[in-house]
Amino acid sequence: MKVLKKRILVISQYFYPEQFRINDICLELEKRGYEVTVITGIPNYPQGKFYKDYGFLRQRKENYHGIEIKRIPIVPRRQNYFMLSLNYLSFIISGFFWHLFTNIETDYVFCFGTSPITQALPGIWYSKKKKIPCYLYLQDLWPQSVEYVTGIKNNKILSIIGKLSDYVYKNCSNIFVPSKGFINALLDRGVSRDKITYWPQYAEDLFKPLDKKNITGISQDFFNIIFTGNIGIAQGLEILPRAASLIKKKDDQAKIKFNIVGDGRAKPELIKAVCDLKVEEMFNFFDYRPVEEIPELLAASDVAFLSLKDDPIFRITIPAKLQTYLACGKPIVAAISGEAATIITESNAGLCSPPGDEETLANNILKLYKMDEKELAKFSENARRYYENNFEKSKLFDILEEYFNK
Numbered sequence: 001m002k003v004l005k006k007r008i009l010v011i012s013q014y015f016y017p018e019q020f021r022i023n024d025i026c027l028e029l030e031k032r033g034y035e036v037t038v039i040t041g042i043p044n045y046p047q048g049k050f051y052k053d054y055g056f057l058r059q060r061k062e063n064y065h066g067i068e069i070k071r072i073p074i075v076p077r078r079q080n081y082f083m084l085s086l087n088y089l090s091f092i093i094s095g096f097f098w099h100l101f102t103n104i105e106t107d108y109v110f111c112f113g114t115s116p117i118t119q120a121l122p123g124i125w126y127s128k129k130k131k132i133p134c135y136l137y138l139q140d141l142w143p144q145s146v147e148y149v150t151g152i153k154n155n156k157i158l159s160i161i162g163k164l165s166d167y168v169y170k171n172c173s174n175i176f177v178p179s180k181g182f183i184n185a186l187l188d189r190g191v192s193r194d195k196i197t198y199w200p201q202y203a204e205d206l207f208k209p210l211d212k213k214n215i216t217g218i219s220q221d222f223f224n225i226i227f228t229g230n231i232g233i234a235q236g237l238e239i240l241p242r243a244a245s246l247i248k249k250k251d252d253q254a255k256i257k258f259n260i261v262g263d264g265r266a267k268p269e270l271i272k273a274v275c276d277l278k279v280e281e282m283f284n285f286f287d288y289r290p291v292e293e294i295p296e297l298l299a300a301s302d303v304a305f306l307s308l309k310d311d312p313i314f315r316i317t318i319p320a321k322l323q324t325y326l327a328c329g330k331p332i333v334a335a336i337s338g339e340a341a342t343i344i345t346e347s348n349a350g351l352c353s354p355p356g357d358e359e360t361l362a363n364n365i366l367k368l369y370k371m372d373e374k375e376l377a378k379f380s381e382n383a384r385r386y387y388e389n390n391f392e393k394s395k396l397f398d399i400l401e402e403y404f405n406k
Contacts, residue, residue, distance in 0.1 A: 005033040006404060009104060011123035012112035013074070013091045015040035016064050017051060019291045021320055022112040024204045025137075026067050028397055034404070036067045037104060039122065041074035041091050046230050046264045047288070048078040072098050079265055081152075088116045095122025099129060108404060109134040111172070117142035117165050124171045133173040135403065137199065141185055142168075144313045145234075166190070174403060181316025181339050199400065201320045202393045203327035206292065209384060210299035210328070217284055218300045222257035223369045225333065226301035228294050229321050231264030236309040238270060239335050239358050244279040246362035256369055258305070261286040261297055295328060302376065303350070303368055304330040310337060310355035318343065325349075326387035331379035333368055335361050347386035349379050 008029060014020045015038050030036045042060075043051040053059060054071075062069040072094035077087040099122050109127045111120035113136050120136055127134035143162040146152060152161070169175060169191050176199035177183060183196050218224055231237055240258055247254055260270070260283065267285075274283050289297065298304060304325040308314040315338025322340055325332050332350030334341065335357065344352045351367060353360035368376070 005035075006107040007035040007037070007105065008108050008110055008404070009106035009123070009126070010036060010038045010110050010112065011040075011095070011120060011126075012038060012114075013041045013088075013116075013119040014045050014112075014114060015043075015069060018043045018045045020112070020114065021201060021204075022137075023064075025112070027065055028393070030066045032397065032401065037106065038064075038067055038069045039095070039098065040069060040071055041094075042071050042076070044074075044076040044087075046232075046262075048083070048265075049076050070104075085152075088118060092118050092121055095119075096125065098122060099126040102126070106130075106132065108132060111136045113138040113140065113168075115140040115142070115145065117168050118161075120168050120172070121164075124168060127173075128171070134171065135174050135176065136168065136172040137176045137178075138182060138186075139178065141182055141313055141316070144185065145317075176400075178320075179316050179318045179339050185316060197399070197403075199396060200391055201318065201323050202391045202396055203324045203387070204291070205393070206295055207298075207324050207327040208295070208329075209380070210295055212299050213296055215297060215300040217286060218259055218297070219257065220300075222255045223303075224257050224259055224301040225303045225305050225365065226259045226261065226298060227305045228261045228289075228297065228324075229319075231260065231262050231267040231270060233266050234309055234314065235264075235266070236307045236335065236355055237266065238273055239307060239356060239361060240305070241270070241273045241277045241279050241283070242358040243362040243365065244274075244282045245277045246358055247365060248279065248282070250362065251366060254366065254369055256282060256365065257284060258282055259284045259286065259297075259301060261289055261294070263288045294324070298325070298328045298330055301330070303333050303365075304328075305333055306340070306344075307335040308337075308340070308355060314338065314355075323387065323391050326383045326391070329380040329384035331368065331376050332383065333361070333364050343386070347382050349383035349386060 012022045016023045026036050042054050056073055060071045075086040075090040077084045109123040111123040113120055124134055142165040146161050174195050176197050178201045186196055318340050332344055334344055334352045335355050337355055341352045344350055351364040353364055
């Protein structure tokens with residue numbers, strides 16, 4: 001019989017059926033004996049509209065593999081910055097009233113700090129009310145990333161957001177960060193070093209090397225390069241059609257296909273760029289796929305693509321899909337800088353070029369295309385080995401439990 005340990009209340013604007021790493025974190029904590037309750041919004045990411053069978057009056061309570069989910073009302077994010085701002089604000093307002101009237105009892109609060117950082121506020125308010133520890137797992141560094149996420153450029157608004165961010169950092173018992181670069185950024189904002197812990201992201205257990213299978217839409221007659229995940233502004237995927245155009249000029253016989261899996265605000269612009277540059281035959285676009293299908297899609301591909309725009313905040317950001325690609329043993333071709341580029345170089349798991357440099361990216365893709373299977377297999381082995389040595393899941397959770405068992 002499983003003996004329950006302490007109770008953990010998770011605050012996250014995004015949760016199952018939305019695909020975020022917090023889903024697996026909660027599953028692992030439940031597996032380790034914790035009683036987990038999640039306060040979250042109504043699922044609408046990334047399409048911007050409520051998922052089927054969910055709404056203000058539908059599925060506000062749910063049990064997910066033993067995890068109790070309670071959904072507070074939010075405005076769907078739609079596909080524009082105004083609605084996105086309302087989406088963020090609605091979670092704060094609903095969370096404020098929730099913390100006043102909830103009868104939930106717990107031992108710890110754990111906030112999943114994706115954008116916006118303000119989604120941690122209900123957890124902080126609740127922890128202050130109950131006088132219990134509040135932990136923050138910081139995914140996006142605020143206020144530095146706010147312009148990219150919201151498009152806000154007004155200095156007065158940015159100043160307010162900066163003060164809100166500092167309030168969150170000050171009132172958390174400990175801040176877990178997925179990137180070493182985040183540490184200095186928090187120190188610069190006056191956060192004490194002894195309340196910051198490096199806790200890198202990992203890949204869920206289903207992400208591992210698999211044998212290649214035939215997947216509908218991915219032809220093995222081509223050298224397949226895959227991207228999976230959110231197609232947003234930050235990802236900088238507009239570099240791909242430019243690189244594809246250069247590849248056509250450099251080697252018009254190259255049989256290379258870019259398979260783009262996912263949805264997001266920047267997808268229409270990306271499709272338009274592909275058409276404008278007349279490289280449609282080099283691209284396949286797939287709609288959103290459940291996380292369970294991603295490992296086989298990766299296995300059907302030869303190389304995985306990773307990119308972020310060139311910005312100081314992204315130089316200290318490690319996209320979660322990097323660990324996913326490494327865990328699956330995929331050779332990586334990337335247009336990225338900073339800490340993520342360092343990992344790709346250190347692991348010798350692929351080739352990296354600076355963000356925005358389509359010339360070098362095109363050359364790197366052609367290098368990989370012309371490599372023999374043994375060379376690509378070496379990249380694969382290096383990727384998986386580096387993952388096991390640096391991002392192994394059970395070791396990371398042992399570290400997390402040290403805080404929960406104090």
